[in-house]
Amino acid sequence: MTVSATTDEARASHVGIKLNNISKRYGDHVVLDDVSLNVEPGTVTALIGPSGAGKSTFLRCINLLERPDSGTIRVAGHTIEPGKNVSARDLAALRRSVGMVFQSFNLFPHMTALKNVSFPQQRVLGRSKEEADERSMQLLERVGLKEKAGQHPGRCSGGQQQRIAIARALALDPSIMLFDEPTSALDPEVGLEVLSVMRELAADGMTMVVVTHEMQFARDVSDTLVVMADCKIIEQGDPRAIMSDPQETRTRRFLRAVLER
Amino acid sequence: MDAFSAVLQGLPMTLTLTLSAFAIGIIGAVPLAVALTSPVAPVKLVARIFVDLVRGVPIIVWLFLLKFGIQIGTFKFNPVSAAIVGLGIVSVAYLAEIYRGGLQAVPRGQLEASHALGLPQSSTFFGVVVPQAFRIVSPSIATYLVGLLKDSSIASTIIVSEMVFQSQAFARQHPTVEGILPYILVGILYIGLSLPVAYLSRTLDARMRKAVFA
Numbered sequence: 001m002t003v004s005a006t007t008d009e010a011r012a013s014h015v016g017i018k019l020n021n022i023s024k025r026y027g028d029h030v031v032l033d034d035v036s037l038n039v040e041p042g043t044v045t046a047l048i049g050p051s052g053a054g055k056s057t058f059l060r061c062i063n064l065l066e067r068p069d070s071g072t073i074r075v076a077g078h079t080i081e082p083g084k085n086v087s088a089r090d091l092a093a094l095r096r097s098v099g100m101v102f103q104s105f106n107l108f109p110h111m112t113a114l115k116n117v118s119f120p121q122q123r124v125l126g127r128s129k130e131e132a133d134e135r136s137m138q139l140l141e142r143v144g145l146k147e148k149a150g151q152h153p154g155r156c157s158g159g160q161q162q163r164i165a166i167a168r169a170l171a172l173d174p175s176i177m178l179f180d181e182p183t184s185a186l187d188p189e190v191g192l193e194v195l196s197v198m199r200e201l202a203a204d205g206m207t208m209v210v211v212t213h214e215m216q217f218a219r220d221v222s223d224t225l226v227v228m229a230d231c232k233i234i235e236q237g238d239p240r241a242i243m244s245d246p247q248e249t250r251t252r253r254f255l256r257a258v259l260e261r
Numbered sequence: 262m263d264a265f266s267a268v269l270q271g272l273p274m275t276l277t278l279t280l281s282a283f284a285i286g287i288i289g290a291v292p293l294a295v296a297l298t299s300p301v302a303p304v305k306l307v308a309r310i311f312v313d314l315v316r317g318v319p320i321i322v323w324l325f326l327l328k329f330g331i332q333i334g335t336f337k338f339n340p341v342s343a344a345i346v347g348l349g350i351v352s353v354a355y356l357a358e359i360y361r362g363g364l365q366a367v368p369r370g371q372l373e374a375s376h377a378l379g380l381p382q383s384s385t386f387f388g389v390v391v392p393q394a395f396r397i398v399s400p401s402i403a404t405y406l407v408g409l410l411k412d413s414s415i416a417s418t419i420i421v422s423e424m425v426f427q428s429q430a431f432a433r434q435h436p437t438v439e440g441i442l443p444y445i446l447v448g449i450l451y452i453g454l455s456l457p458v459a460y461l462s463r464t465l466d467a468r469m470r471k472a473v474f475a
Contacts, residue, residue: 065373095379106374110392110472123384152472165374172378 015076015097015175015207016041022061022071024054031057032068033231039176039224044208046222046239048215050254053228055211059178062209063098064091076175096124099174103181105161107153107168113140114149117168124172132171139167143197159190163197170201177201179210215258219243227251264442267431268450271424274341275454278413278423281345283406286352293353294360308357315354320415323347328419344416352409359401363394396469403462407455424450 017039024032032054039045047055060066061082062073070083076097080090107116117136121127127135140146143163145156153161162182169177179198183191195217202208202221212218218225218239225239229250235242243259246252296308315323328343338346367390375385417426428443 063377065376092379095377098377100374100377102370102374102377104370106368106370108371108374108389108393110396119384119388120378120380123381123388124379168378 016043017062017098017176017207017209018072018074019062020072020074022058022068022073024057024061024066024068030231032061035071035228035231035233037226037233037236039207039209041207042205043223044202044210044221045224045226046218047209047211047226047228048213048218048254048258049228049234050257054231055228056180058228059180059209059211062178063095063100065100096172097175098178099169099172099176100178101162101165101169101180101182103184105153105158105165105185107161107165109153112150112152113145113156113164116153116164117171120168121171135171136167139170140164142170142200143167144193157190158186159193162186162194166194166197166201176207176209179208179212181211181213183212183214213258215243215255227254229254264428264431264435264439265446267427268424268443268446271422271427271447272450274421274423275410275413278341278344278348278416278421279406279410282348282352282413283409285345285349286356286405286409287402289349289353290356290360293357294364297357297361298364312354312358315350316358320347320351320412321418323351324415324419340416340419340421343419344413344421348409348413348416351412352405355405356402359398359405360394362401363398364390366397367393396466399469400462400466403458407458410454410458411451 019035019037019039022032022035023030035054035058037045037058047059049055057066061068061071064073064080064082064086068082071081073080073082073094075094078090078093080086080094107113108119111119114133114136117139118129118132121132121135122129137146137149140149143166145160145163145167148156148160148164153164156164166182182198183194186194191214195214198208198210198217199221210218210222222239224236225242226236227234227242227246227248227250234248235246235251242251243255246255293308293312296304297312299305299308324344324347327338327347328340331338371389371393372385375389380389413423414425416423417429420426422430424447428447431443432440
């Protein structure tokens with residue numbers, strides 16, 4: 001009994017996600033063609049590939065910001081079939097377990113940094129203002145922005161805004177974090193601040209799925225590299241192996257374009 | 262100063278018409294704006310037709326229709342209630358269109374972030390969308406209020422004794438050059454009433470901008 005309880009607990013803090021046969025089309029235009037991905041608990045998966053490959057759409061299908069036409073999503077004991085009706089309970093459970101960080105940050109501009117991080121905690125988890133603010137300050141400190149707590153996002157740099165957005169997502173204690181090109185809107189130097197926060201998260205054992213064009217990050221931090229092209233996953237595996245010896249011509253062409261410039 | 266006191270007699274009615282119609286509009290436009298942005302096609306269509314119908318007909322026509330065209334049993338509108346209902350319905354339609362513009366001007370990413378965070382619908386609407394939409398539309402609302410203040414003078418045509426009606430009455434009794442005086446005074450009074458609205462709106466807008474960007 002005790003043994004199973006502890007293993008359950010261990011599993012709870014490290015949650016993976018299984019996506020099977022995800023397909024999505026807009027009218028006649030196919031965006032995702034039968035894509036399956038298994039994200040092991042506590043690992044970092046980097047999604048790379050040419051633009052238009054369906055990386056972002058696939059990522060957004062994981063938390064149902066996009067509704068796939070078919071397939072199944074298994075996360076935290078819930079099985080969701082987005083092609084059919086998704087119950088409000090399953091949707092809430094899914095979004096409770098999965099946090100997301102966007103390319104354009106999407107902070108709430110009318111709230112201070114602190115309120116940005118606290119407001120969802122109060123509304124989603126029912127924390128009191130004091131509890132929420134305390135947790136927010138911890139997280140803002142963790143991303144190095146404690147002194148920005150009282151500022152509105154408009155007064156913060158892009159890198160700072162993205163770190164606040166990471167704190168906001170983390171405040172809901174997600175088991176999995178999705179990153180949709182988190183540094184693409186930032187200049188390279190500022191992007192580093194964000195990447196270093198993400199490296200720390202990865203080191204702490206957070207399960208992460210990252211759509212990125214940062215090849216260095218993908219190589220050094222990710223456990224699994226997934227290459228997408230033409231609405232499919234064309235190759236996946238150890239990032240170093242794929243980057244030094246890609247099996248597919250399409251992968252080789254893409255890597256040459258991003259690495260040898 | 263006879264002319265001035267004549268015009269002043271209409272002031273309470275002008276304010277009553279304007280504020281009542283504005284109150285009806287401000288509140289009534291909320292559900293209509295939500296309907297205008299509804300993903301449910303029939304709901305959206307009905308709202309759209311209502312707005313276009315109301316806005317497509319001049320206010321003076323609405324007032325005449327309400328005052329003289331409606332009789333249910335023994336019920337008929339008296340001039341004041343016809344004016345308030347007419348100006349109120351028109352305000353609902355115009356303000357709903359203003360709100361709709363504001364709601365749709367809130368960036369999509371704000372909704373996506375709210376969904377991704379799992380915020381309940383009510384928190385998303387009232388905590389995220391409405392405050393941002395309000396910042397966007399508050400100057401337009403003030404502009405509408407100033408317009409409504411002046412449009413309330415149309416009620417004089419259905420014998421509501423507001424400021425313009427009083428001016429006309431005075432002018433009829435003084436068919437000399439003095440008859441023009443109340444119109445000059447009423448013009449000045451309208452300006453005097455509009456300025457504080459415009460000023461308050463600008464102050465509010467500047468303060469909200471400062472809160473967000475400073």
